[in-house]
Amino acid sequence: MSRHRHCTDNDPPCDATRDAPLRDRRGARQPERFDPTRAALLDDRERFDYLPPERVIAVLDPPRDGLVVDFGAGTGTYALEIARARPDLTVVALDEQPEMLERLRGKPEASLPNLEAALPDRLAALAGRADRVLALNVLHELGDEAIRELASLLSPQGFVVVIDWDAETERPVGPPRAHVYNTDEATKRLESVGLRIERLAPMRYHFVLRARR
Numbered sequence: 001m002s003r004h005r006h007c008t009d010n011d012p013p014c015d016a017t018r019d020a021p022l023r024d025r026r027g028a029r030q031p032e033r034f035d036p037t038r039a040a041l042l043d044d045r046e047r048f049d050y051l052p053p054e055r056v057i058a059v060l061d062p063p064r065d066g067l068v069v070d071f072g073a074g075t076g077t078y079a080l081e082i083a084r085a086r087p088d089l090t091v092v093a094l095d096e097q098p099e100m101l102e103r104l105r106g107k108p109e110a111s112l113p114n115l116e117a118a119l120p121d122r123l124a125a126l127a128g129r130a131d132r133v134l135a136l137n138v139l140h141e142l143g144d145e146a147i148r149e150l151a152s153l154l155s156p157q158g159f160v161v162v163i164d165w166d167a168e169t170e171r172p173v174g175p176p177r178a179h180v181y182n183t184d185e186a187t188k189r190l191e192s193v194g195l196r197i198e199r200l201a202p203m204r205y206h207f208v209l210r211a212r213r
């Protein structure tokens with residue numbers, strides 16, 4: 001699998017060339033948006049070797065009939081797997097880029113009755129309701145405000161599972177190490193919005209954190 005394209009720190013913000021409204025990314029390690037022209041990389045099933053969906057679902061451990069929000073779902077690769085594996089759940093694939101959600105809607109499996117593609121205008125309606133929030137390969141793109149939004153989705157007993165590229169791990173795929181966090185940095189970032197963090201067993205290239213309000 002080829003490397004994801006990420007803008008360098010010296011590039012002009014990728015946002016400047018897009019039509020969608022700008023969202024504040026202050027605080028993000030990788031403040032530019034994921035480039036939707038690279039979206040096919042997210043559908044590469046080779047990812048499942050080092051990020052197995054069944055492992056993601058096991059860590060999420062959603063309660064029966066629960067609500068799961070995949071925050072920064074991209075093309076919905078993992079939201080689809082979760083919705084398919086657990087028809088009892090309602091899975092919301094939330095992304096700020098309409099192009100990513102269009103790609104999700106174009107997949108044959110996207111008609112699953114328990115899967116919804118949503119833009120951030122759904123955040124207010126979802127606030128306080130999510131039993132589980134998944135943030136997969138997205139923490140390094142989130143500004144302070146977005147992390148607060150993510151936390152606000154949780155129900156009182158809910159938790160967030162944050163899985164992201166580990167800056168300390170050598171790897172042949174993914175963004176440059178300077179564009180992502182190590183486990184300590186990610187923990188501090190999440191604690192800064194009042195979340196309590198537990199470290200779970202890492203995956204091949206990723207740290208795994210469980211975060212509660």
Ligand SMILES: C[S@@+](CC[C@H](N)C(=O)[O-])C[C@H]1O[C@@H](n2cnc3c(N)ncnc32)[C@H](O)[C@@H]1O
Nearest residue numbers: 034042072073074095096097100136137141146
């Ligand atoms: C690297 S992609 C990962 C997609 C998906 N989680 C996966 O692993 O296949 C990150 C996605 O997060 C989305 N994103 C970044 N910041 C966001 C925010 N504040 N709210 C919603 N989506 C966001 C981007 O548009 C992009 O589609």
